[in-house]
Amino acid sequence: MRRLGNLLPGKLAKLAAAAVLAFVLMAAAAPLLAPHDPAATDLFRRLQPPGWMAEGDWAYPLGCDALGRDILSRIIYGARVSIFIGVVVVLIATAIGIAAGLAAGYLRGWVDRVVSGLIDILLGFPYLIFAVGLMAMMGPGVLNMVMALAYKEWVVPARVVRGETLAARETEYVEAARAMGASSTYIMAREVLPNILSPVIVVASVRIAQVIILEASLSFLGLGVQPPTASWGSMVADGRGYILDAWWVSTFPGLAILLLVLSINVASQAVRDAMDPRFHD
Amino acid sequence: MRPALLLQRLLHLVPVLLGVTVIVFLMMSLTPGDPAEIMLANQNATPEQVASLRHDMGLDRSLPVRFASFVGNALRGDFGQSLFHRRPVADVIAERLPATIELSAAALIFALLVAIPLGVVAAVHRGGILDRLATVGSLFGVSLPGFWFGILLLLAFAVNLRLLPVSGAIDFAHQPPTVTGFLTIDSLLSGRLDSLGNALAHLLLPAVTLGLPMAAILMRVTRASMLEVLRQDYITFAEAKGLSRARILALHALKNALLPTVTVAAIETGSLLGGNMVVETVFGWPGLGRLVVESIFVRNYPLVQAAVLLYAVTYVLVNFVADLLYTVLNPKVRM
Amino acid sequence: MTDHPMPEPLLSITDLRVAFATRGGLVRAVDGVSLEVRAGECLGIVGESGSGKSVTFASVMGLIRPPGRIEGGSIRFGGRDLVGLDPAAYRRLRGREIAMTLQDASTSLNPALTVGTQITEVLLAHAEDLPAGHGPRRRAARQRAIDMMRLVGIPAAEGRLDDYPHQFSGGMRQRMMIAIALSCRPRLLIADEPTTALDVTIQAQVLELIAGIRATLGMSVVLITHDLGVVAEYCDRVAVLYAGQIVESGPTAQVIAAPRHPYTAGLLRSVPVLSDLDRPIQPIPGQVPDLVDLPEGCRFLPRCALAHAACHAAVPMRGLGAGRAARCVLAEAAP
Numbered sequence: 001m002r003r004l005g006n007l008l009p010g011k012l013a014k015l016a017a018a019a020v021l022a023f024v025l026m027a028a029a030a031p032l033l034a035p036h037d038p039a040a041t042d043l044f045r046r047l048q049p050p051g052w053m054a055e056g057d058w059a060y061p062l063g064c065d066a067l068g069r070d071i072l073s074r075i076i077y078g079a080r081v082s083i084f085i086g087v088v089v090v091l092i093a094t095a096i097g098i099a100a101g102l103a104a105g106y107l108r109g110w111v112d113r114v115v116s117g118l119i120d121i122l123l124g125f126p127y128l129i130f131a132v133g134l135m136a137m138m139g140p141g142v143l144n145m146v147m148a149l150a151y152k153e154w155v156v157p158a159r160v161v162r163g164e165t166l167a168a169r170e171t172e173y174v175e176a177a178r179a180m181g182a183s184s185t186y187i188m189a190r191e192v193l194p195n196i197l198s199p200v201i202v203v204a205s206v207r208i209a210q211v212i213i214l215e216a217s218l219s220f221l222g223l224g225v226q227p228p229t230a231s232w233g234s235m236v237a238d239g240r241g242y243i244l245d246a247w248w249v250s251t252f253p254g255l256a257i258l259l260l261v262l263s264i265n266v267a268s269q270a271v272r273d274a275m276d277p278r279f280h281d
Numbered sequence: 282m283r284p285a286l287l288l289q290r291l292l293h294l295v296p297v298l299l300g301v302t303v304i305v306f307l308m309m310s311l312t313p314g315d316p317a318e319i320m321l322a323n324q325n326a327t328p329e330q331v332a333s334l335r336h337d338m339g340l341d342r343s344l345p346v347r348f349a350s351f352v353g354n355a356l357r358g359d360f361g362q363s364l365f366h367r368r369p370v371a372d373v374i375a376e377r378l379p380a381t382i383e384l385s386a387a388a389l390i391f392a393l394l395v396a397i398p399l400g401v402v403a404a405v406h407r408g409g410i411l412d413r414l415a416t417v418g419s420l421f422g423v424s425l426p427g428f429w430f431g432i433l434l435l436l437a438f439a440v441n442l443r444l445l446p447v448s449g450a451i452d453f454a455h456q457p458p459t460v461t462g463f464l465t466i467d468s469l470l471s472g473r474l475d476s477l478g479n480a481l482a483h484l485l486l487p488a489v490t491l492g493l494p495m496a497a498i499l500m501r502v503t504r505a506s507m508l509e510v511l512r513q514d515y516i517t518f519a520e521a522k523g524l525s526r527a528r529i530l531a532l533h534a535l536k537n538a539l540l541p542t543v544t545v546a547a548i549e550t551g552s553l554l555g556g557n558m559v560v561e562t563v564f565g566w567p568g569l570g571r572l573v574v575e576s577i578f579v580r581n582y583p584l585v586q587a588a589v590l591l592y593a594v595t596y597v598l599v600n601f602v603a604d605l606l607y608t609v610l611n612p613k614v615r616m
Numbered sequence: 617m618t619d620h621p622m623p624e625p626l627l628s629i630t631d632l633r634v635a636f637a638t639r640g641g642l643v644r645a646v647d648g649v650s651l652e653v654r655a656g657e658c659l660g661i662v663g664e665s666g667s668g669k670s671v672t673f674a675s676v677m678g679l680i681r682p683p684g685r686i687e688g689g690s691i692r693f694g695g696r697d698l699v700g701l702d703p704a705a706y707r708r709l710r711g712r713e714i715a716m717t718l719q720d721a722s723t724s725l726n727p728a729l730t731v732g733t734q735i736t737e738v739l740l741a742h743a744e745d746l747p748a749g750h751g752p753r754r755r756a757a758r759q760r761a762i763d764m765m766r767l768v769g770i771p772a773a774e775g776r777l778d779d780y781p782h783q784f785s786g787g788m789r790q791r792m793m794i795a796i797a798l799s800c801r802p803r804l805l806i807a808d809e810p811t812t813a814l815d816v817t818i819q820a821q822v823l824e825l826i827a828g829i830r831a832t833l834g835m836s837v838v839l840i841t842h843d844l845g846v847v848a849e850y851c852d853r854v855a856v857l858y859a860g861q862i863v864e865s866g867p868t869a870q871v872i873a874a875p876r877h878p879y880t881a882g883l884l885r886s887v888p889v890l891s892d893l894d895r896p897i898q899p900i901p902g903q904v905p906d907l908v909d910l911p912e913g914c915r916f917l918p919r920c921a922l923a924h925a926a927c928h929a930a931v932p933m934r935g936l937g938a939g940r941a942a943r944c945v946l947a948e949a950a951p
Contacts, residue, residue, distance in 0.1 A: 121300030128555025133589040254429030262424040514723040523711030612780040
């Protein structure tokens, strides 16, 4: 039992990492993998059940939605939206967060006061409320969604970087560099940054999962990706009205979100455990 | 707590609240759409009429002036007219607020009731079956999209098993006389147990959906801090004193272990407040969250603006109160 | 010199074996320890960290938790065997008949509870002669707590019951911990490194306090320490532990005057002695052996200057007369 317990997390993490990779490949190769055009409607196949059910057709394995579109193909294309937004938002946020956090933590003074003040104010907003408020104003769309999420998301890496920089600032290697007359920019980029990168990567990997859920939530509310683009969140919303007669329309896209987010969470937990023994309990 | 410390905390609150207000104001003021044009959109208004309305609404003044009047009005509880309802925004929000508060409170209670005992048990029986189940469960909890999970719960318990109602906060026949607007409290005040049962039945699924991610996170936090606390000398000493296991866990360990739980619970109310919009939409809950989503689609911006501000101010205050609670729980800070 | 007839010992440990399962293998932290504590006496337990001295008495307290396990032997206290005693009976014993203080009072007192709570809870859990009724019981426990705090020399005791541990100085915290341990007037006090965490000036005060209370209450004391100087001053007898075994035991004065085990002799050379400050301090070379996969022979062998061919076989404890014994092939009975 004990041996099984020690082995399982490792295997589970590998499985999760493989699943994440599979989702990414699926998104990249969507046109090759999808059996049908995700936007092609066919009213004869309206709410057609999955392949294994009576009246189902294996050409449409997960069934069709209210407009007769193939759910599997839409899920495959939907992975593009989720992964794109998750990765791009976190990348932008991490870039901004590193710059702001380094400047605040290393330069201190008014820079720190401005950055910390802005962080405090943005932390005053519940995340989804902030994003909904912005989306309400900017209107729906992928680009607007990336902006709405990144405006707040950068706070997360910025706080991590600021905290780590404050600690790194006092270390010997930074003091040595300062004594040798290195510029602040040089020290921040060459001495501090490489040493604080691992917590930033750990945080980023977890945040991708959270951003994907936020994207799906916005799309579910109708504020995110607009039809006919397939997004998992809006697919769940589409199926909500037919839940009595066609459970599959909402169920499968939601399952896709759960699987992707769960895989990212499990894999990033393993990354975290491997990178930072402090997180072990 | 020393009055000076309390004052210092209160003073820190002011710039944050001001900053939040500025952002909400800018969010809505820098929007492409013009509220006056939106209001008159279906009425074939002449440009003169639009200009006159703009003047009435104060839209022709400079941004700082408009901000000052926005803050002044907001402090008096005046958020303008709801463009859709043709009534003051504050009235419309006040009407919907109790349902949202009731749902959020129920979700918070659910999260705490699940997370704390489970976190304690998982830590005490570390590595056991229950610990593993709880750990796997918490991973699912943070990975579940709430809107989807809510639909599945509806499908299972309301549609297929017919155990619970599908939507709304109460059935018409059980509506208690309105006193506070909180259905559970009004039911108790009027002594109508049927109303209470009906209200709770409506509350159950939305509260579980809304509280689940929070429960998952709080479970992990409680487990981790409990593990840390159980390693401490004062737990060994308490055992050496011959105290009962229950007293050691519930008093000696938990009182210390709950400090991080309180902090994280306060931070996670943010996801509770945001989750309102999603969960209220799924369950047809007559609260503020659904009102905000609906208002966005009819471009009822004054209402959205007021609601976003209300949510943010609530969140800031919740964290402030949690900060105070932390100092009460932790005697070292109280000094 | 002939042995006086001895009364039945209060505590007698026979062939105690305790092991911890670790990733590296089974750590035999205590491997065949036998010792006695007589009524009213003070026994010193000396050894480096990892010698098994604390684990031995954690076993007496019933505080060995997985992955640790008592593998064999018996612990008789007041006429019954404590190994395998049911948890409820053990709880009634701990804090009431056997009390323990830990090394560092600043980590052993619960930071989140007042010292009043921490002392009265022992009385409320154990004392049978408190008056009935919630209020009177509590008041009586408080009064007894105050008396005990006075006894250990805490000034203005009544006023300090509602203080938290961090409001006390280091020395006062140590006194508070002793007061808590002694509140039910136990027959045996196990003091685990009572002075290690304290300033030198306060060390003597605390030891005098324990010695004084021992006389007042007529209890037995086990003083666990790595400091032979402390043992010389306060203990009637001493047992020296090395790598999970007792290597030498006997009346303190004789053991210190003429140690019969090279390890004891080494320990004596490695501490400064007030009467002979000119003598150079010589640390014992080498390290305590890994407690996994110990060889059969003498465990001190790799560090011993007097190593011998016979040392590679198992070395039993040899009685040397006059209550002394040593685990060394070179130890000879006194002529």
